[in-house]
Ligand SMILES: *[C@@H]1O[C@H](CO)[C@@H](O)[C@H](O)[C@H]1NC(C)=O
Ligand SMILES: *[C@@H]1O[C@H](CO)[C@@H](O)[C@H](O)[C@H]1NC(C)=O
Ligand SMILES: *[C@@H]1O[C@H](CO)[C@@H](O)[C@H](O)[C@H]1NC(C)=O
Ligand SMILES: *[C@@H]1O[C@H](CO)[C@@H](O)[C@H](O)[C@H]1NC(C)=O
Ligand SMILES: *[C@@H]1O[C@H](CO)[C@@H](O)[C@H](O)[C@H]1NC(C)=O
């Protein structure tokens with residue numbers, strides 16, 4: 001399944017280029033899945049994405065000229081999680097582009113990769129370039145919000161609007177005392193992930209200790225990735241590598257440099273913090289207070305607006321779709 005070609009550079013060295021095909025993961029996505037092939041770090045990789053046209057009865061139904069919005073998924077999510085938002089954005093005249101990042105979901109899962117937010121932003125930009133998109137709104141949730149911030153910093157002329165939905169990275173966990181965790185230990189944790197552990201985590205951080213049957217979809221989606229017969233271990237390892245990525249690569253110090261029109265959307269009952277699980281209690285107590293972090297972030301990003309949802313957790317767009325999208329469209333319509 002993986003093909004390898006080596007370039008002999010000198011008698012004693014050979015750099016090998018490996019083709020890692022798209023994931024065989026067969027979870028059904030709501031729109032056709034396309035692949036953007038890229039060569040990165042001597043790997044030939046495929047990045048899966050959905051490209052949802054503006055609805056034909058919306059004001060701007062021409063895909064070429066419609067405003068584009070890019071939806072960036074979180075670490076425990078996939079492009080498919082955005083189905084509801086994408087439908088609503090398409091109905092309001094947007095072309096909606098929904099990539100799966102390398103290592104995630106339907107994209108190639110390298111057995112090792114130097115993950116950085118910069119690399120993922122660069123990959124995402126190469127997808128936009130391949131489609132000739134020169135201006136876009138960037139909306140990111142959770143890890144996707146941290147990535148959206150990095151994207152906006154690297155591509156300020158492309159990023160017209162930045163929308164952060166319960167992003168992670170609003171504080172520098174390591175500076176607050178979270179110990180670094182060796183990747184093999186994170187990998188061992190990832191290998192143990194199952195329905196029970198994932199649901200317990202999501203219930204406590206995403207849904208304010210409540211549960212509805214429809215949340216099971218997103219737990220089972222994730223479980224099926226860990227259980228993939230051929231690449232479940234590669235997925236688990238990529239998840240360990242991306243835990244290290246978000247822990248070691250803060251964006252928080254650069255919020256004042258963001259140029260895009262920005263909306264920060266925060267379910268204030270969220271308590272997500274990378275490394276909380278392996279931190280001592282006195283460190284745990286300082287982390288992930290989103291009722292403080294949202295306000296701080298909106299103050300640091302020039303001109304940013306803040307919307308808080310007082311009774312929602314880490315996934316406000318899932319937990320109360322109507323309220324979340326009403327706030328999103330109110331802002332989009334107003335700021336133009
Ligand atoms: C990887 O992709 C590049 C660029 O498309 C191509 O030239 C190269 O042959 C590919 N490598 C392999 C091993 O297929
Ligand atoms: C992308 O790469 C995959 C193999 O990894 C290949 O099957 C597919 O044809 C490529 N697509 C394009 C558009 O080159
Ligand atoms: C969409 O817009 C492009 C660029 O203005 C134009 O070339 C194309 O004809 C339009 N398509 C339709 C179906 O109107
Ligand atoms: C992007 O623009 C180039 C140059 O104008 C053109 O050749 C190519 O077909 C365009 N690609 C898409 C996906 O529109
Ligand atoms: C899920 O994982 C937890 C923790 O590793 C373990 O205690 C539990 O038995 C597992 N449950 C199932 C259903 O496999």
Ligand SMILES: *[C@@H]1O[C@H](CO)[C@@H](O)[C@H](O)[C@H]1NC(C)=O
Nearest residue numbers: 024025026027224227228229
């Ligand atoms: C999807 O793949 C899983 C194995 O990962 C398999 O059990 C299941 O039958 C497949 N479903 C379909 C619809 O192909």
Ligand SMILES: *[C@@H]1O[C@H](CO)[C@@H](O)[C@H](O)[C@H]1NC(C)=O
Nearest residue numbers: 271285286288289290291292
């Ligand atoms: C978050 O911080 C606020 C303000 O300092 C405080 O009132 C609140 O109790 C904190 N929440 C938690 C869960 O620690």
